[in-house]
């Protein structure tokens with residue numbers, strides 16, 4: 001009926017009710033009592049979980065499925081406005097999450113494993129539920145935030161359940177780093193054997209802090225690179241086997257073939273090269289289709305570079321042959337490990353009747369990795385910037401969710417456009433990162449005078 005997020009209660013049932021008004025195909029909703037607030041139950045449609053399990057037999061024969069039947073759909077953001085429904089299939093996904101789980105984490109029978117992710121995210125699907133359970137592991141689930149009721153929460157849980165493998169995101173590490181060592185020192189972390197990171201590039205400072213203070217310098221740190229579309233971990237050290245190199249996802253899992261290409265699709269061989277990351281051969285848990293639109297799947301992932309899967313990430317292969325993920329090369333922003341398409345956020349902002357046009361870019365954020373910076377061109381003569389800002393926030397929150405709300409706003413009179421009408425995002429990114437010393441060539445702009453206005457709008461004059 002609802003869930004807890006720190007001290008907050010999220011009214012999930014009300015959100016579901018609203019969403020279901022727009023669909024005709026959902027017949028039943030199972031409701032679990034959790035937060036205790038009263039909810040409206042729709043007769044004939046909504047059933048309490050406790051009623052639905054009462055009187056059920058404990059033996060139920062599993063349904064036999066085809067290996068290629070659909071297992072689940074998970075929606076994810078890309079560089080276009082519409083989120084894509086990533087489809088995974090039964091056998092390949094299960095084989096690969098099991099295989100990657102036991103090898104990356106070096107999980108042994110009777111080990112206790114904990115991934116702090118949300119089960120609704122691909123990380124939760126693959127590495128709280130499927131991978132660990134297929135391996136017969138004891139897997140913990142956590143409902144909450146790292147700092148509630150205090151910043152020792154994670155370390156308390158590790159101590160209490162004697163966690164052996166711990167898997168979290170750089171954004172959580174950075175959020176906890178600011179509280180210093182005191183919240184850690186209260187607890188015994190001796191049970192830990194392996195620590196892991198996922199969701200975004202881990203900066204060197206956070207890597208060292210995590211490795212020294214949580215892993216006590218003795219636990220291998222697995223920096224695991226993968227995507228909703230890959231289903232499972234693709235590039236990562238294997239704990240205790242691959243030598244650790246800070247901030248490097250390191251090497252592909254056995255069977256995975258990463259390829260680095262330049263903008264023209266030429267493969268960059270050898271070490272000390274940087275380019276776009278592709279994968280050459282399919283692997284068991286590769287995305288099967290984008291739900292309802294197979295062509296879109298082909299276009300998005302298999303057309304940019306011929307004969308290869310394109311990840312959307314930039315990568316560097318260093319002098320040792322170790323891979324370091326550099327972040328997205330498309331219009332996707334990664335806020336605390338959540339993927340946000342700029343177009344999706346822009347579409348939500350544009351729903352505001354007084355917004356004429358908008359553009360959204362990422363800026364470096366000390367805890368979230370990236371934050372969202374919004375440029376909005378408005379035609380309101382009566383509303384102040386502060387009013388527009390709070391209305392836009394409410395709009396984005398409603399349409400996409402709280403995580404997509406831009407943090408910074410720039411209400412300048414226009415956007416820098418090329419003669420072909422494309423927004424020059426490079427300039428918007430520089431201004432958003434407060435780096436206006438070298439804006440590069442602006443002479444090809446249709447409206448070069450707007451650059452000064454934007455700098456003024458950012459308060460950087």
Ligand code: 7RM
Nearest residue numbers: 198199200201223224225226227228325328
């Ligand atoms: C598992 C997950 C995928 C995007 C991906 C990257 C970024 C994820 C790492 C990483 C650097 C990592 N699925 N990303 N892991 N970047 N190092 N270890 O996050 O579909 O939500 O996001 O996340 O940009 O393309 S996801």
